[in-house]
Amino acid sequence: MKAMEILSVEDTRAYAAGTDGRFHPIPGSGRERACDRCGRTHEIHVTVFDGNRTAVVGLGCALQDNLLTAPAYQSLGSAAKTLARLEAERQDRQTRLTNQLTAWAAILAMPPPPVTFEPAPGYFPGDTWALMGYARVLCNAREGFTQERQACLLNNWQNCQLRERTGETFDTYLAEKVEALTSKLARTRARLDQLLTAEQPPVQAGNEPAASS
Ligand SMILES: [Zn+2]
Numbered sequence: 001m002k003a004m005e006i007l008s009v010e011d012t013r014a015y016a017a018g019t020d021g022r023f024h025p026i027p028g029s030g031r032e033r034a035c036d037r038c039g040r041t042h043e044i045h046v047t048v049f050d051g052n053r054t055a056v057v058g059l060g061c062a063l064q065d066n067l068l069t070a071p072a073y074q075s076l077g078s079a080a081k082t083l084a085r086l087e088a089e090r091q092d093r094q095t096r097l098t099n100q101l102t103a104w105a106a107i108l109a110m111p112p113p114p115v116t117f118e119p120a121p122g123y124f125p126g127d128t129w130a131l132m133g134y135a136r137v138l139c140n141a142r143e144g145f146t147q148e149r150q151a152c153l154l155n156n157w158q159n160c161q162l163r164e165r166t167g168e169t170f171d172t173y174l175a176e177k178v179e180a181l182t183s184k185l186a187r188t189r190a191r192l193d194q195l196l197t198a199e200q201p202p203v204q205a206g207n208e209p210a211a212s213s
Pocket residue numbers: 035036037038039040042057058061
């Protein structure tokens with residue numbers, strides 16, 4: 001009999017952002033697959049190959065069958081969870097980034113509405129509001145509707161449009177976040193691969209393959 005080989009360890013659960021802004025696994029969201037050892041459904045799937053066929057078991061079941069050492073059980077489990085969480089996080093940020101960029105391009109292509117002015121009671125006498133849709137900026141009586149105020153009003157209007165379309169304000173760091181998550185993902189994937197390569201199921205004295213006669 002050939003030694004068991006662990007092909008993959010996968011956390012099959014979906015992850016979603018919680019109220020704390022961090023990503024957490026959604027209980028019960030794992031891919032349903034009856035464990036080849038105990039018949040129950042596990043959320044973390046370990047695919048093993050015995051030289052003839054592959055089987056899928058739970059992480060705990062793999063440990064109980066001595067397919068994994070206790071440290072490997074910990075490190076593989078944690079790497080698989082991190083990978084699933086980072087993938088969900090990256091997907092979420094990437095979707096938001098795509099939505100923002102698409103919306104922003106559409107907004108830039110729109111003719112901005114005409115500017116109107118309203119008195120600004122409660123401010124200095126002569127101050128006025130410059131309005132574009134429901135975006136507005138305050139203009140002081142002395143300087144009026146300067147180029148800076150015009151640019152600011154246009155930007156406010158564009159941001160209002162973006163909020164309407166995406167439900168979010170523009171996040172200038174979103175692209176950087178996606179990039180950072182992409183490299184974190186690659187590192188976690190490499191770590192998981194490295195752990196899988198390093199991990200040889202411990203051969204127990206009693207389980208050593210008997211020399212075939
Ligand atoms: Zn099981």
